[in-house]
Amino acid sequence: MHHQLTYGDIKTATDRISGRVRPVTLTPTPPAPGTIRTAHRGPRDRRDDRPEQPYELWLALEFMQHTGSFKARGAQNFIQAHRDAGTLPDAGVTIASGGNAGLACAWAAQQQGVRATVFLPTTAPAxxxxxLRGYGADVRLVGAEYAEALAACEEFAVTTGALASHAYDHPLIAAGAGTLLEEIHRQIPDLDTVVVAVGGGGLFAGVATAARHHGIRTVAVEPENCRALNAAIEAGRPVDVTVDSIAADSLGARRTSAMALHAAQQDDVYSVLVPDSEIVRARQALWDDRRIAVEYGAATALAALTCPDLPAQPASARGSYRPGSGEKVCVVLCGANTDPTTLISPEN
Known part of the structure; x- marks a missing residue:
């Protein structure tokens, strides 16, 4: 039995975590000349004779969130909801993740004065x-692969009664992520389209559910070789995919959640795939033009707008999405946990 995310879940999460996370900063962004292309006519046929106008681009600077990614929202909502319900065990919370989800879980636990035990493979970067230790987490290094760390985490939850948190496949986690769209909508009430990168699908499920309530289109962007959501849409069910992308550290889920697939099957959702070369280019451009350093996963969303024309269709699109004339588009830059030395600084 899968919980289908509702707008009510997101509204509740918004109230619950208000004042506990940093509100998102939005910045209007004139597209860099020659990098961002518009469609001759948008997917919404406006049936009017007005001349073509460039579209309006906004960047949501969510990489400035606590712990450097949107995941702080879901983690805060997850722990707070359990605390409110009196279902937070003495053993605290546990998660297997060396990525943004683990950081967010450890941070939210520290904020709430709760113990966090984080399992990682022994190969995790120091x-x-x-x-994680800086956020007060008890870090346990187990096995050479993530799967082994995950098994140890599950065993720990069973033996100690600790509450297991998932990186993305949980309604409280996804609803927390959806609070981001609520904040964006509050600042841009007439937004047409939101563009988000997809890994496991927690951010996408939350954002798309809230966006649909407000009549906003969602464009879900994945690397060509990390297409868990795109493949699930094609198959009609979550399926395993191979993971091979420069953005795999944050977008490398083997399969998407049923919750994300359900959100993707609604009207006005586009699924887009972009090549790694364009992800690298978009990330470098953010640094060169605006001194914004984001992880490859965050640049993936922008790459949907900047990569050269490839045909795109709703819900099984491959390639790019083109905004229409005068369309208001917001791209979510979701995380900044990256090695800045991988950004080339041109000699001045």
Missing amino acids: VKVGK
Whole structure:
């Protein structure tokens, strides 16, 4: 039995975590010349004779969130909801993730004065282990692969009674992520389209559910070789995909959640695939033009607008999405946990 996310879940989460997360900063962004192309006519046929206008682009700077990614929202909502319901065990919370979800879980637990036990493979980078410990987490290094760390985490939850948190496949986590769209909509009430990168689908499920309530289109963007959601749409059910992309550290889910697939099957959702070369280019452009350093996963969303024309269709699109004339588009830059030395600084 899968919980289908509702707008009510997101509204509740918005109230619950208000004042506990940083409100998102939005910045209007003139597209860099020659990099961002518009469609001759948008997917919404406006049936009017007005001349073509460039579209309006906004960037949601969610990488400035606590812990450097949107995941702080879901983690805060998850722990707070359990605390409110009196279902938070003495053993605290546990998660297997060396990525943004683990950081967010450790941070939210520290905020709430709750114990967090984080399981990672022994191959985890020391910098991530250090960050997690900085948030007060008990870090346990188990096995050479994530699967082994996950098994140890599940065993720990069973033996200690600790509350297991999932990186993305949980309604409280996804609803927390959806609070981001609520904040965006509050600042741009007449937004037409929101563009988000998809890994496991927690951010997408939350954002798309809230967007649909407000009549906003959602464009879900994945690397060509990390297409868990795109493949699920094609198959009509979540399926395993191979994961091979420069953005795999944050978008490398083997399969999407049923919750994300359900959200993707609604009207006005576009699924877009972009090549790694365009992800690298979009990330570098953000640095060159605006001194914004984001992880590859965050640049993936922008790459949907900047990559050269490829045909795109609703819900099984491959390639790019083109905004229509005068369309208001917001691209979510979702995380900044990256190695900035991978950004090339041109010699001045």
